Amino acid sequence: MKKYFLVRAMTEAQARNGTQLFPSNRSLCTSSNSSDLALKNVTKSNFEPALAELRSHVREADFVSIDLEMTGVTSAPWRESFEFDRSDIRYLKVKDSAEKFAVVQFGVCPFRWDSKNHSFIAHPHNFYIFPRQEIPGDGPSNEFSCQTTSLDFLAKYQFDFNACIYEGISYLSRSQEEEALTRLNSVYKDETSDSLSSLKAAADPQLVRMADILFAERMKIKIGEWRAGLLHNTNKESELQGSSIDINQNLQTTFFKLRPALVLNALTSRQLRLTELVTIKHFEDLAYVHVTGETSCPQPLVVYTESTEDRDLLMREIKDSRRKAAVTKIKAAVGFRHVIDLLSTERKLIVGHNCFLDMAHIYKKFIGPLPSAVEEYVLEVQKHFPYIVDTKVLLNSDSSFLHLVKKGSTSLSKAFTLLCPQIVSSSISSIVLADKPRIKVEVHVDNKRFSNWNSGAKHEAGYDAFMTGCVFAQACTDLGIDFSRHEPDVNLVDNEKLQKYINHLYLSWINGDIIDLRTGKFPADSLSSTNLKQRYPKILFSNIVILWDLPSKLRAREIKECMSKVFGVDSVTSVFHLDETAAFVQLSKQEFVSRLLELKDTLEQKYDPISVLHPLAKILEGGRTRAASYEIYKEICSSPISEFLFSDQAEAVGIEWRTRLLEPIVEVANQGDKISSFSQDRRETCPRNNATGPPSRCHFPSEELVDSFYPVQAQLSK
Amino acid sequence: MLHQRLFCTKIYPTAVHHHRGSRHQNLWRIKQVTKSNLSETFEEIKTHISNSDFIAVSLQQTGAYSAPWQRVLPIDTDETAYLKSKRAAERFQVLQFAICPFSVKASKLIVHPYNFHLFPRDELKIAMPSYSFSCQSSYLASMAREGFDFNACIYDGISYLSRAQELAAADRIGPSSTSSFVVPSSSTNSVADSVFRESTKSRVRHWINACKDSNKKTEDVLISVLRKLVSGSEVYGSRPCLIISVCSERQVQLVLEMLKEFVDVVPILVPARGGGIQAVRAVLTSSEEDKNLLEKELQDMEEERNKRVRGFREVIDLISASQKPVVAHNSLSDFTFIYSKFLAPLPSTINEFRSSLLLVFPHVLDVNHLMKEIGPVEKVNNLPASISYLRRKFFAPIDMEVSHRAEADKVQIHGRNVLQISELFAKLCSVLKINPETFEEDYNHLSSAIQCHANKFNPSSTRFGDPIDEDVRIWNKNSRRINIDNLVFLWGLEGGISAGMLKALLHDSHEVFSKEFDVQMVDKNCAVIVFWTPGFSERFLRIMDSGEIFSESLKDMISKGLAAASYKTYKSVCKLGLWEVDLADALDKALEETERLTEAKSEEDLSVINWNNDKMINLDDL
Incomplete structure (x- = not known):
């Protein structure tokens, strides 16, 4: 149910990085304590610097906790999780959910053990993301579903939909990026030198209206005059050049790639097409060029070239730069996926709470289409994320935690309150829980440090990720993993006490079925909490x-x-x-x-x-x-x-x-x-x-x- | 805190600046309506609707089509256009519904613009009106560019239930009122009916007498309690009442009819948990005034309930009840949305849709169609273009008067389309010399000029009232029309091919391509070919079927998977709802399906032949 918990309030960080869309008076509206302001909100306006910072934090981190908020969970009532669902069906239901709904908020919180202060340092980040269409090409990938009750629930916790839609960071999955690049290649491959002739053929029947014919004729004369003027000048250096520009207000000479060019001003798109036609038809040494992207102001030009070879060279040059611009655009559209790529390449331990659905969303949104069978899927996930821990599995598998959190109350916020009371409320920490070693967590946000960071903005992807990380750190301590003796060069993922939990996720909480991502199998008894299995007889x-x-x-x-x-x-x-x-x-x-x-x-x-x-x-x-x-x-x-x-x-x-x-x-x-x-x-x-x-x-x-x-x-x- | 937030986020200053010109400033005094000001607005708009001659509507949806070919294209017939719109209406959601009751007096246009913010919130916890809906991010982004406040919409948007949903949920939200149980006058009572009727009647009579008696004399407490237990009498508010259990709708009718005989008694229905009515509560009033008072109370409760349950649909019902002409810009899309969200699930054919919609909205006018009377087709596709076209070509000055008082510097642009529709309509009436004022006298005798524009839905259809208009256009900008029999869909093309390239490839590859033909891309790997010579399309399809080879290039294409199908296949794609991303895939599936059907048919024939064979053998034996 944690998906439904989400609290939204605009933070100072947002207002400061602020766009004009969010007037400064907005921050007055958030009635919350000062610590609430410490959550790092990231939108497209501050994404670049935040990503650079996150890179170093993730690199140094011992583990990274994550949490996602989506626009819905089930696309129909019968798609909810039932005890009668076989494991392959359960995967199909998760797959359907990840394919239909959008992720609107993504919490990332790197945790690092600070051996000097004997505490953890956490950097909670709250990314607003939105599948905005950044590159042309319409596909179903830019359509997503919303479950009415989920939106309503997000609204109850004051999720900022405006921040998400206006300012959310967009993204491309790896396969989307590849597809876009392939499409680009095919577009530019086809345009060989003979494209000119085909274009001529296609464009010919355009001259139908009387006005068009007259206009084309006039352009032909004008361009001809301009060309004659150029040739004349280069030969004789006469003063004619200046006057010819004055006469024709819309004819102005400039230079384009070291070649003289005629600027075409104040023409409609139809007139430009006619001009292009005239240029191709009547002037072998002139080239019509309409450059976008490369120069600051796109401008239609007619460029003089010395020969047809020179013209082809020019056209090729333009094509190349156009292609480069398009590639840059695609690369820029990768957006939030850089964060996922970062987590993947750093091969850090990923910590989530009941995170099978979260991982499926990550795979679908940032890697590629979900495979149709769960066995295939888990292998693919392991390639990108070799170490994943589910805190819900952790809490439910160990009798000492179960005793503490009681049966069935392993929801994130409950677990956080029970395991980390010292973080929830600093005042009670030393007195009540002196019997057990309690972890200390210091939160760093934008060079500010908070030793007791009890955010008022609870249940928000960034904060949920933080809570998950705290629960994990405390659980590790309780399992006997001593971070103070932890060698800096020994990876947490190699700790033998963690081994039986790593890569074990709940495929479905309702049946207590745990899947081992390394094998795609369901280990019979090692982790599954006994009480859950006993509740239902085996289903045939x-x-x-x-x-x-x-x-x-x-x-x-x-x-x-x-x-x-x-x-x-x-x-x-x-x-x-x-x-x-x-x-x-x-x-x-x-x-x-x-x-x-x-x-x-x-x-x-x-x-x-x-x-x-x-x-x-x-x-x-x-x-x-x-x-x-x-x-x-x-x-x-x-x-x-x-x-x-x-x-x-x-x-x-x-x-x-x-x-x-x-x-x-x-x-x-x-x-x-x-x-x-x-x-x-x-x-x-x-x-x-x-x-x-x-x-x-x-x-x-x-x-x-x-x-x-x-x-x-x-x-x-x- | 919530309200504080909403207040803060209400205006996005960036949104306004690109709508320049002071002339327009007063046009944007559009009243924005959310849940919080719905009830006050309801009374206001009620008056405006009854005082106006027309009602302009305009909807803002979360998306329109999931793939390029699923747009309504010029090549669509009425039927396929409807099926595409149906798909969109079922999939996407309306977030803004602008309504503008207006009148045209001489050259003066009096408008009362409202913009309702909708959100299909499940107010009654019954998974209605909408479990989930789709959004296209480009649609949301363009709303964002206009400064739309999504927080306000989702936090405070108005919910609704369609008429069909209200009926379906009746068992969970209770029946609307006693008036829905009307006894047919001709109904004859069975013996059981009259026994039931008489016994309850005497029970009511005794109870009334007892109530009146008990007013006179003071009674022992124990006896009065016992009496209540025996008679089943209770108290409803301060008034005594009697619970009469019923076990069928028929009994409800009988009880209601019977209770009419008792002037002091007001019936109230008690809904059962599982649905239906479990009892009728008869409330005894002390006097005529008391009765009126109670009835008024009940009526208020009923209205309160309706507002809670129907929400925004109350406004739709108002428009429908007024029977005034409704003016829209893209009527097919808007009315399929209106139908599916506020009336009932959309029927499967356009004729059914048309006829049931007209029962609710008898006069639907589309400014698009009026525009076609005067302008070339390409100019009418969007509102601002239409208006500027009219402004350039015709002298039709219209003064617009907005009824809402200007709220200081609050400029609202959301829902401004509805003002443009009203303005365009007024201008068009003036240009086309239609007198809109004559509407006032009798709506049933609409001036003939307008009547012939009413109730057309498909933007590509031209003939009025012809249910089987099977001619389509090929290009938006071209009005040349052709029968769909001359169209052939071609797919399995190489990626990135253009219409021009394909045409060049086909040209002169066979006799059928020697005469005039055109090629148009429908999506990235599916094209439509138009044979301007009748009969050539069938010939081409036959050739494709027979595998006869006509040119090397085409042979090459066929070996790479080129396929062709008639318009019929396209129709069945829409009918079967094969909304694949690529039209090519959808056409493939539809072909498989028709193959299956024909196979089934041939098998049927086979079985008949076999049966005959058997018989013949029998005859021989004899």
């Missing part, structure tokens, strides 16, 4: 049927009753509602799944008294109810679409038509087997991957069974 995913488009207001109890009547009293292990339109039913035996799907099929095909009186009739009432095995749920989750209701989602994903599309593949795979017999086989051998619909929607039973084969194929091909 192959025994699960997912039902959707259920008759409205059908309760879980009723579903259980219906099923029990068909398969026996103990056949239903549990029923769980995804949302009002869909439910998971876990059956006691795997065979019940296929039997249920088959039974549903038969019942829907005939409308006789038996099917009406059948216990399942209650579930099938209305004739819209759909049922499928767990694999279909995965397919639905992996879609980029997010409809509000699960039943709408299933329809939008096109469980029917899209799976049917794969018929040809199936046929190929089975070497011309007859569809009917083949599908009969499927019914026997692989019935659990069956998505069956009411007969009204599936006219071809054989096809319907072929559909069901698709997920198997998909699985096999991975």
